[in-house]
Structures are given as structure tokens and as C-alpha cells.
Amino acid sequence: MSDRRGIPIILSSPSGAGKSTLSKLLMKWDPSITFSVSATTRKPRDGEVDGRDYYFRTRDEFQQMVENGEMLEHAEVFGNFYGSPFGPVETALKVGRDIIFDIDWQGGQQIRGSALAADLVTIFILPPSIAELENRLRGRGQDSDEVIADRMTKSRDEISHWAEYDYCIVNHDIADSEAQLKAILTAERLRRTRQSGLVDFVRDLNVQFGERAK
Ligand code: ADP
Ligand code: 5GP
Numbered sequence: 001m002s003d004r005r006g007i008p009i010i011l012s013s014p015s016g017a018g019k020s021t022l023s024k025l026l027m028k029w030d031p032s033i034t035f036s037v038s039a040t041t042r043k044p045r046d047g048e049v050d051g052r053d054y055y056f057r058t059r060d061e062f063q064q065m066v067e068n069g070e071m072l073e074h075a076e077v078f079g080n081f082y083g084s085p086f087g088p089v090e091t092a093l094k095v096g097r098d099i100i101f102d103i104d105w106q107g108g109q110q111i112r113g114s115a116l117a118a119d120l121v122t123i124f125i126l127p128p129s130i131a132e133l134e135n136r137l138r139g140r141g142q143d144s145d146e147v148i149a150d151r152m153t154k155s156r157d158e159i160s161h162w163a164e165y166d167y168c169i170v171n172h173d174i175a176d177s178e179a180q181l182k183a184i185l186t187a188e189r190l191r192r193t194r195q196s197g198l199v200d201f202v203r204d205l206n207v208q209f210g211e212r213a214k
Helices: 019-029 059-067 086-094 105-112 130-140 145-159 174-189 198-213
Strands: 008-012 038-040 054-056 071-077 080-085 099-102 121-126 167-170
Touching: 008 019, 008 105, 019 099, 019 174, 038 059, 059 071, 059 080, 071 086, 071 105, 080 086, 080 105, 086 099, 121 174, 130 145, 167 174
Parallel strands: 008 099, 008 121, 038 054, 121 167
Antiparallel strands: 038 080, 071 080
């Protein structure tokens, strides 16, 4: 168990800019980082696993989770409902595990207004260009032309929220973006206020000064 509270990290971007790819790379770098598995009413894509990528739920089941107060935040995105269940987040943060939320700007705003706000780190991923954003959505090969067109239309809205975030990464080269993401997390972990063990450490340094003076 870590002696600091975990850091809630929000990653937002227009669909296709690279947040799932980057969050997977971050978790590979440090397997102690947890991913907040969202619940959604969207249908699974090929290869997506219930409980790993999302909790795939019916609209009724989703609504029930909201009514039971199980969601930290929830929003409608592209005609489906998405939400972050609160339980796993609380558990991760309590034992000092950092947790990544791959959520949209609406979820970001709700979490900024929640009890997690004080510890929060928010990062927005921008695409290098709109043409490249569309290439990436097409290259992913998992959405129909209609779904891609809808996501491209909504990206403008998502991008309009970029300035609400603490950090922005323009995802040109994936290795550069990965390095920038690691740098952000490394610096955030070193914030004095997160290093709760420092008070005792410095007290001990002062004891050592006292001993030298004898
Ligand atoms: P998001 O989670 O933001 O919707 P993904 O991580 O699924 O986006 O990325 C969309 C597609 O773009 C994927 O096929 C991914 O492999 C690719 N991709 C991500 N980052 C880059 C990059 N820097 N250069 C080229 N392709 C990328
Ligand atoms: P996708 O369908 O491509 O997996 O996700 C579509 C959008 O929904 C992305 O912008 C993603 O970040 C967002 N999203 C995923 N899970 C959540 C969630 O729990 N809450 C909110 N607010 N947005 C989410």
C-alpha cells in the first residue's frame, strides 16, 4: 500500500485522437495504474470484452445504476450513455493507485465538481490535424462510415473544451506523446503535497542535525 492517495487522471480528446492507445501504453509502463472501466449502453466493438473495456449494459440497467447513486459521473455521448462507476475508483485511490478515466468533456466537468477535484490531473489529447483524425478513425476499422461521420461532426464540440484541461498533448508521434504523458505523471507524483512521507523524512533530517550538534 502506497503512503499517498492515488491520482485520478482524466484523458479526453475527440474520438480517434489516441486516448485509448496512450492509456494502454501508460498502464504497460506502470502496471499499478488502474483503468476506470466505464459502463455504456453502446454495443461492443469486435474484440471488446465486457468488464475489461466497458461494462456493456442495457439502457434500463444503466438507468438503474444512476438511480442507485453508483455513478461518479455520466453523460450521453453519440446517442449512447456512458458513466464511471464510483466503487472501483474509491478503492483504487484509497490504496494509492492512480486511475485513468477515458471520458469526454462532460464527464471531465462533473468530476472537476466532485470530491475528487483536489487531487485531479486532467489531460486533453489533440490530433495533429482534422484530416489525420479522420484517417485514424478509418484506420481503426471498427466503425461504419455513418458512425465515423457523426464522430467527426462532434469532434469540433469536444475540441472546443481543450482549455478546461491542465495539460494538452498534440498526438503527432505516438512515442513522443507517450514520453510526454509519462513526464506529466512523473512530475505530478513528485508534487510536495502528494508526498505525505516527506514530513517524517524532513523531521528525521532535523534529528540528524541535532545529533551532529551534540
Ligand atoms: P481514441 O481512444 O481517442 O478514440 P484510439 O487510441 O483508439 O483513439 O486511436 C485511434 C486510431 O489511431 C487507432 O487505430 C490508433 O492505433 C491510431 N493512433 C493513435 N495514436 C496515433 C499516432 N500518434 N500516430 C498514428 N496513429 C495513431
Ligand atoms: P467510444 O464509444 O469510442 O468508446 O467512446 C466514445 C466517447 O465516450 C469517448 O469520448 C470516451 O472518452 C467517452 N466516454 C467513455 N466512457 C465514458 C464515461 O464513463 N463517461 C463519459 N462522460 N464519457 C465516456
